[in-house]
Amino acid sequence: MSALLEIENLRVAFNTRHGEVTALDSVSLTVNAGETLGVVGESGCGKSITALSVMGLIPSPPGRIAGGAIRLAGEDLTRVSEARMRALRGAELAMIFQEPMTSLNPVFTVGDQIAEAIMLHQKVGHAQAFRDAVALLDRVGIPSPDRRARDYPHQLSGGMRQRVMIAMAVSCRPRVLIADEPTTALDVTVQAQIFDLLNEIQRDFGAAIILITHDMGAISEMADRVAVMYAGRVIEEADADDVLDHPQHPYTRGLISCIPALGKGDTELREIPGVVPPLHRLGAGCAFAERCAHRNGRCDSGKPLLVNHGHHPAACHAVQEGRI
Amino acid sequence: MSASFLFRRLVYGLVLMLGVVVLNFILIRLAPGDPAVVIAGEMGGGDAALLDAIRAQYGLDKPLLTQLGIYLGSILQGDLGQSFFFNQPVATLIGNRIGPTILLVLSAQVLSILLGVFLGVIAARKPNGVLSGVVSVVATVGYAVPVFWTGIMLIILFASVFPIFPVEGMQSVRLRDAGLWVRSVDIAHHLVLPAFTLALIYLAQYARLSRASMLDVLGSDYIRTARAKGAPEHSILFKHALRNASLPILTVAGLQFGNLISGALLVETVFNWPGMGRLAFESILRRDYPTVLGVLFFASAMVVVANLLTDLSYRLADPRLRGKT
Ligand SMILES: Nc1ncnc2c1ncn2[C@@H]1O[C@H](COP(=O)(O)OP(=O)(O)OP(=O)(O)O)[C@@H](O)[C@H]1O
Ligand code: SF4
Ligand SMILES: [Mg+2]
Numbered sequence: 001m002s003a004l005l006e007i008e009n010l011r012v013a014f015n016t017r018h019g020e021v022t023a024l025d026s027v028s029l030t031v032n033a034g035e036t037l038g039v040v041g042e043s044g045c046g047k048s049i050t051a052l053s054v055m056g057l058i059p060s061p062p063g064r065i066a067g068g069a070i071r072l073a074g075e076d077l078t079r080v081s082e083a084r085m086r087a088l089r090g091a092e093l094a095m096i097f098q099e100p101m102t103s104l105n106p107v108f109t110v111g112d113q114i115a116e117a118i119m120l121h122q123k124v125g126h127a128q129a130f131r132d133a134v135a136l137l138d139r140v141g142i143p144s145p146d147r148r149a150r151d152y153p154h155q156l157s158g159g160m161r162q163r164v165m166i167a168m169a170v171s172c173r174p175r176v177l178i179a180d181e182p183t184t185a186l187d188v189t190v191q192a193q194i195f196d197l198l199n200e201i202q203r204d205f206g207a208a209i210i211l212i213t214h215d216m217g218a219i220s221e222m223a224d225r226v227a228v229m230y231a232g233r234v235i236e237e238a239d240a241d242d243v244l245d246h247p248q249h250p251y252t253r254g255l256i257s258c259i260p261a262l263g264k265g266d267t268e269l270r271e272i273p274g275v276v277p278p279l280h281r282l283g284a285g286c287a288f289a290e291r292c293a294h295r296n297g298r299c300d301s302g303k304p305l306l307v308n309h310g311h312h313p314a315a316c317h318a319v320q321e322g323r324i
Numbered sequence: 325m326s327a328s329f330l331f332r333r334l335v336y337g338l339v340l341m342l343g344v345v346v347l348n349f350i351l352i353r354l355a356p357g358d359p360a361v362v363i364a365g366e367m368g369g370g371d372a373a374l375l376d377a378i379r380a381q382y383g384l385d386k387p388l389l390t391q392l393g394i395y396l397g398s399i400l401q402g403d404l405g406q407s408f409f410f411n412q413p414v415a416t417l418i419g420n421r422i423g424p425t426i427l428l429v430l431s432a433q434v435l436s437i438l439l440g441v442f443l444g445v446i447a448a449r450k451p452n453g454v455l456s457g458v459v460s461v462v463a464t465v466g467y468a469v470p471v472f473w474t475g476i477m478l479i480i481l482f483a484s485v486f487p488i489f490p491v492e493g494m495q496s497v498r499l500r501d502a503g504l505w506v507r508s509v510d511i512a513h514h515l516v517l518p519a520f521t522l523a524l525i526y527l528a529q530y531a532r533l534s535r536a537s538m539l540d541v542l543g544s545d546y547i548r549t550a551r552a553k554g555a556p557e558h559s560i561l562f563k564h565a566l567r568n569a570s571l572p573i574l575t576v577a578g579l580q581f582g583n584l585i586s587g588a589l590l591v592e593t594v595f596n597w598p599g600m601g602r603l604a605f606e607s608i609l610r611r612d613y614p615t616v617l618g619v620l621f622f623a624s625a626m627v628v629v630a631n632l633l634t635d636l637s638y639r640l641a642d643p644r645l646r647g648k649t
Pocket of ligand 1: 047
């Protein structure tokens with residue numbers, strides 16, 4: 001049986017003042033119903049662009065899907081009409097964004113905003129949709145939901161707003177729920193609550209979740225499988241436990257050693273030295289080379305492919321050669 | 325919307341009006357020219373004794389501050405004084421003319437906002453498209469060209485080339501005694517060119533402003549959220565974005581109202597529209613102080629009311645401002 005959502009060799013290009021750059025290159029991912037796929041990587045590696053591609057929301061211009069396929073239950077979303085895509089968005093595909101403070105419209109009540117999502121996809125009137133919205137607010141743990149539904153976003157805290165976003169996202173029981181760094185803007189205790197909520201929602205609604213984060217800790221708690229991205233490519237992919245316990249790619253190893261609790265004893269928060277190269281300066285070789293301790297001549301001349309060299313797939317020459 | 329907010333704005337408006345009255349009074353006295361000379365001129369000329377008599381009759385011989393005091397006192401009793409020229413109460417003169425002016429100003433305001441915002445929204449949809457370019461050009465031209473030029477061009481065009489709109493006055497003489505409906509249509513027909521002339525400058529500004537404001541709003545996160553829900557494009561534009569983009573438009577609409585009124589006075593002169601414009605123009609030439617002051621008084625009152633309405637609509641449009649003072 002094929003997966004619920006399959007991204008195959010996706011390529012996304014942006015027109016910039018440096019010419020056309022490739023923001024995503026040969027990205028392939030799959031998610032099954034009821035499963036949580038974690039997508040990790042540093043800022044700018046293409047996590048949000050991957051998510052927006054699935055939603056059909058790549059800002060265009062300057063961006064475009066330049067190749068590959070995104071199949072939802074076999075239907076290629078890169079080829080469907082805008083009308084079809086609109087019908088899927090919010091109904092089958094839903095997304096929670098990184099910025100709870102600005103993702104709700106300031107001039108409408110939160111109840112109305114959730115009700116709108118319901119009315120766009122179900123044949124119900126406003127009164128019924130609003131009642132459903134109140135029930136959803138209750139479901140996502142917002143106290144006195146009747147009153148809160150009549151509040152405007154600015155009257156709610158960041159955590160509350162993210163709960164509203166979640167309520168809106170699950171209002172039509174989507175099959176795929178993308179959570180793009182849903183907790184980055186929130187404080188730590190609220191983060192844990194939001195993750196608990198996402199877990200419950202998944203249990204109740206059976207949605208496939210794509211959880212985007214740069215927090216390995218969140219991955220270890222939430223994800224069944226993990227894809228690690230770097231400079232627009234997936235560089236390692238496996239079950240969450242495998243990636244956490246046996247990271248292959250030097251970048252993944254670096255990421256994991258940066259988590260104090262999982263690292264080798266030291267509690268000091270570390271970072272991988274160096275920065276992600278800008279897209280227009282990606283050369284023919286491995287994009288991680290400049291920051292890599294295992295780099296050799298091959299790394300500069302050819303891009304490593306995502307292949308299983310033993311434990312699980314990783315895109316690294318050193319892993320392939322058995323040097324690490 | 326709290327009652328105390330309304331009350332405070334009203335008091336503020338009244339204080340502002342008082343300041344405006346005093347300032348107008350002083351400014352007009354600082355301007356050169358002597359009404360007694362003009363009045364004497366109308367009577368066929370006169371000697372120093374006649375001038376003194378005229379000054380005494382109109383209270384112009386008293387010290388300036390005393391005159392101001394008398395003027396303020398009578399305004400508080402609702403009396404704007406007697407016109408030097410018409411020998412009628414200023415209030416009556418203005419009362420006969422304020423209706424057409426308000427009609428012209430409001431039509432131009434509504435026309436420029438509706439049309440300008442609509443063009444701006446459409447242009448914002450495709451910021452690099454043809455329509456967007458047209459709006460920018462029209463906006464620049466409309467802004468640069470003086471109203472009387474637009475007015476005269478329209479008069480030439482419609483008087484001789486396409487005689488479909490009347491270019492003069494507010495009513496057709498032969499329809500003066502027709503039914504209400506026929507007369508309304510007749511007035512609306514006469515209103516087209518003056519209102520359009522007046523609207524054109526502001527229309528262009530609203531188009532440009534709402535295009536910029538919409539482009540700004542369309543890039544925001546909540547618009548992406550609306551798209552992620554599956555909202556159709558017209559709802560994205562006119563529901564989700566426009567409501568947010570309307571705040572700067574409202575601000576400018578409020579600020580422009582004063583300019584619109586002074587523009588209206590010009591347009592009235594060009595199209596012979598029977599409003600306060602001609603009255604103001606002629607009264608200034610005649611040094612008819614009470615009438616000039618009366619016109620300024622009503623014009624300022626309209627601006628103050630417009631600003632109050634702007635404040636109120638601001639609060640309606642943006643819930644974040646409600647409950648604030
Ligand atoms: N509108 C755009 N124009 C040009 N390039 C863009 C645009 N949007 C994104 N990119 C490029 O695509 C790359 C991936 O961006 P993306 O937003 O997916 O990163 P991310 O992994 O989500 O990072 P973060 O953790 O900061 O959210 C970035 O390097 C960025 O330069
Ligand atoms: S391919 Fe080479 S440079 Fe890239 S991560 Fe592996 S060893 Fe390092
Ligand atoms: Mg992102």
